[in-house]
Amino acid sequence: MQTRLNFLEKGEWGRVIKIACGKEVYRRLLELGVTPNTLLYCIRWAPMHGAVEVKIRGFCLALGYNEAAFIVIEKEGD
Amino acid sequence: MTTLGLVGNPNCGKSALFNSLTGSNARVGNWPGVTVERKEGIWEKGGFLCVDLPGVYSLSPYTPEEQAAVQFILEEKPDLLLQVIDSTVLERSLFLTTQLLELDIPLVVALNMVDIAETQGVFIEVARLSELLEVPVAEISAITGGGQMELAKCLHTALEKGRKGKTVLHKDKLWRRIQPLVQPNLSQTQGLFRAMRWMERQERVDWEGEIAAARYDFSVSCCHEVITEKLTQNTPTQKLDKVFLHPFLGIPIFFSCMALIFYMTFSASFLGTGIPSPGVFLRQGAEYGIELLRDVVIRFFLQMPYWWRAFLSDGIFGGMGKAVSFLPQILCLFFWLTFLEDSGYMARAAFLLDKPMRRLGISGRAFLPLLTGFGCSVPAMMCARTLEWEKSRRITRLIIPFFSCGAKLPLYALLVGLLFPEHGGIIIFCLYGGGILIGVFWAFLLHKRLYHGEEAPFIMEMPPYHLPRLNNLMRTLSVRAGEYLAKAATVILGASIIIWLASHLTLDLHMTKNSSISILAMLGRGMQPVFIPLGFGGGEDGWKASAAILSGFAAKEAVVSALGVLGGEVNLFTPLSGISFMVFHLLSIPCMAAVSAYWFEEKKKRNLFFALCVWLLTAWITSFLVYQIGSLIGFAFFDIL
Structure with missing residues (x-):
């Protein structure tokens, strides 16, 4: 089921499908390794669903709520 | 004196290494982006003029301090580049390496924080990594100053041999697209670089995403070959974050x-x-x-x-x-x-x-x-x-x-x-x-x-x-x-x-x-x-x-x-x-x-x-x-x- 990263709950896995956003943020996300087909794991949300911390390519990446909403993902079962 | 540019991702230990090589007092912190201006210092034992650059994730920067770093690499052309890599995030660090390999400047890779990676169960085969990248790789510890002699040797060999830019994408299916764009009258590096930039700027097709993905594919396959991973317990960071980043108590x-x-x-x-x-x-x-x-x-x-x-x-x-x-x-x-x-x-x-x-x-x-x-x-x-x-x-x-x-x-x-x-x-x-x-x-x-x-x-x-x-x-x-x-x-x-x-x-x-x-x-x-x-x-x-x-x-x-x-x-x-x-x-x-x-x-x-x-x-x-x-x-x- 396709959804966006801002709907990924703590402890869930997702696979990046595509990124839909402006050029600058897109480039930043690409260079950090958020490319299609990459697996990511939601570690936690900040208080009040502010920012999200995901594990991707072996490191922890913090993304704001809006940036998370740019990333189209597919939830992965475990 | 030979100039040596220190490049690498933010927070990978460049400034710590710079301090231990040159005896300087550059500010070091545990936050990506502590260094905002380049600093120069002389590494006497190695015989280099070291330039500590702000951290970058790639050569297409967009904040001013990143632009300064990339401008230094591309326009002022140091004689030698040293990429410092945080061994715990090898996969992401190699993305920058794939771009640096395309330049005509001799490159040496320094693996930092190897000990921390090992406590996390990540073991890296240095010799194999060096073979795959076709550049010298040295293990160092920026904090204790370990591995400096080895590093100096690697740097001098790299400098003597010189280097022609080479892309890691030539095996990828994208290469068919890139190669015709490389203008023959330019040097290899410039031609490659311009061709890539041109493709990345195209609006109709998302080449930028494809190229990035191809670079990461190379990085992943490298990591597969050189890393042996062992499962480990929860790291201290995870335990501490459970408290400090608690949804209510944080x-x-x-x-x-x-x-x-x-x-x-x-x-x-x-x-x-x-x-x-x-x-x-x-x-x-x-x-x-x-x-x-x-x-x-x-x-x-x-x-x-x-x-x-x-x-x-x-x-x-x-x-x-x-x-x-x-x-x-x-x-x-x-x-x-x-x-x-x-x-x-x-x-x-x-x-x-x-x-x-x-x-x-x-x-x-x-x-x-x-x-x-x-x-x-x-x-x-x-x-x-x-x-x-x-x-x-x-x-x-x-x-x-x-x-x-x-x-x-x-x-x-x-x-x-x-x-x-x-x-x-x-x-x-x-x-x-x-x-x-x-x-x-x-x-x-x-x-x-x-x-x-x-x-x-x-x-x-x-x-x-x-x-x-x-x-x-x-x-x-x-x-x-x-x-x-x-x-x-x-x-x-x-x-x-x-x-x-x-x-x-x-x-x-x-x-x-x-x-x-x-x-x-x-x-x-x-x-x-x-x-x-x-x-x-x-x-x-x-x-x-x-x-x-x-x-x-x-x-x-x-x-x-x-x-x-x-x-x-x-x-x-x-x-x-x-x-x-x-x-x-x-x-x-x-x-x-x-x-x-x-x-x-x-x-x-x-x-x-x-x-x-x-x-x-x-x-x-x-x-x-x-x-x-x-x-x-x-x-x-x-x-x-």
């Missing part, structure tokens, strides 16, 4: 930490025991020491004429000495703030506070520049470069002076010690908090009314926690102490001398013991009408307060020096006017060094003028409100204190 824990730090630095009665807190204790010691020194010096110069002794005693010791006596207390505050930053906690604070900060048009990333502002506004204004968007950079720079810098602290400590000895910690905490609120107010206003545009993005790597190293803490503190003392010996000394002279010379240039007829008194009286509504300009001695606040433009510590030289700070303020004075001091135009830093970063006269107006008016209006509302409610509250 933010309260953050504010408690901050309050505790202020309490430990400023409270005259620590934990209600009547014993001074460490910070206050240190300051009392320094005051006592300087008092002793003054007595000794005065006794030594007993034969000198009266004016010379008065000058030494009141001008130098009363002015500059007073400012210096606050140094230990300031260092005490910075010890804890540096401790938190070094440990990696400040990046967590940015994560926690991103949502509220985003409402103000700045993202959680602005947390570090603002926090640096508590130290000094000048590096803070430079640090604002690391923010992604011009809009957030401008807002951040404008509100930095409201984050009370270390130089403003001596005045609070002085007045609070005189007026509210029991409640020092809480009042100073409130002043800092009030400054932050004013900054927040302006950020919100600017975000909503003046600078339109989208909200700033928050994309940041979360560094793992590590125990701050004492020598790193001490280095940061000694650098800060050195800067403070250098300022004391120049700007503050100069200001003290001028103030002393101006308060002992009459208009017809005769020395006088009655400072109320001096030049400075005339000047101060001229300013009085402006400050009387704020509660501290009036009365017989009111000119002293206005003269002191003026000297704050030279350096904020000079306000304390001026009060010291002029004397009578004891009777100058009531509790309420003291607060109003501190508020004005906190919010008004920062010192000239900070103003010129702002000018340097902003480069537009209109913006500078706007900023000066904002700072001055905010200070005046807030002090006015504090004093007037305070007097209206009779200020019974502070009488009880």
Whole structure:
């Protein structure tokens, strides 16, 4: 089921499908390794669903709520 | 001399390596983006001129400090590049490597933090990695300085062999597309580089994404070959984050930490025991020491004429000495703030506070520049470069002076010690908090009314926690102490001398013991009408307060020096006017060094003028409100204190 990263709950896995956003943020996300087909794991949300911390390519990446909403993902079962 | 450029991702240990190679004192922290300007130093044993560059994730940068790094690599062309890699994130680091490999510059890869990777169960086969990348790879430890000889050998071999740029994409299906675009009349590197750039800029097809994905594919296949992973238990970082980033407790824990730090630095009665807190204790010691020194010096110069002794005693010791006596207390505050930053906690604070900060048009990333502002506004204004968007950079720079810098602290400590000895910690905490609120107010206003545009993005790597190293803490503190003392010996000394002279010379240039007829008194009286509504300009001695606040433009510590030289700070303020004075001091135009830093970063006269107006008016209006509302409610509250 396709959804966006801002709907990924703590402890869930997702696979990046595509990124839909402006050029600058897109480039930043690409260079950090958020490319299609990459697996990511939601570690936690900040208080009040502010920012999200995901594990991707072996490191922890913090993304704001809006940036998370740019990333189209597919939830992965475990 | 051969130039060696140090490149690598942010927070991978470039500056730590730079320090250990060249014996420099570059600032090191556990936060991506501590280095904002390139630094040069000579590595004598290796025989290189090292250039420490701001961290980048790729060669297509978009913040000013990243642009500076890439510009250096592409245009100034160092003779040799050393990519520092944090071994715990090899996969992501190799992305940059794939781009560096395309340049004609010889490259050496240095694997840093191998020991940490091994505790996480990641083992890297160095020889195999070197084969795959076709460049020398060396294991180093930036902190302990291990592996330097090996590294020097690798660098010299790489330099002798020279290097032609080569892409890792030639095996990828994309290569069919790229190759025809490489113009034959250009050198390989330039041709490749231009072809890639051209493809990345195409709108119709998302080549940029495809190229990035192909680079990451190479990186993943590399990692597959060289890394043997063993499963490990939860890392300490995960355990700590369960507490510090708790959905409900996270933010309260953050504010408690901050309050505790202020309490430990400023409270005259620590934990209600009547014993001074460490910070206050240190300051009392320094005051006592300087008092002793003054007595000794005065006794030594007993034969000198009266004016010379008065000058030494009141001008130098009363002015500059007073400012210096606050140094230990300031260092005490910075010890804890540096401790938190070094440990990696400040990046967590940015994560926690991103949502509220985003409402103000700045993202959680602005947390570090603002926090640096508590130290000094000048590096803070430079640090604002690391923010992604011009809009957030401008807002951040404008509100930095409201984050009370270390130089403003001596005045609070002085007045609070005189007026509210029991409640020092809480009042100073409130002043800092009030400054932050004013900054927040302006950020919100600017975000909503003046600078339109989208909200700033928050994309940041979360560094793992590590125990701050004492020598790193001490280095940061000694650098800060050195800067403070250098300022004391120049700007503050100069200001003290001028103030002393101006308060002992009459208009017809005769020395006088009655400072109320001096030049400075005339000047101060001229300013009085402006400050009387704020509660501290009036009365017989009111000119002293206005003269002191003026000297704050030279350096904020000079306000304390001026009060010291002029004397009578004891009777100058009531509790309420003291607060109003501190508020004005906190919010008004920062010192000239900070103003010129702002000018340097902003480069537009209109913006500078706007900023000066904002700072001055905010200070005046807030002090006015504090004093007037305070007097209206009779200020019974502070009488009880």
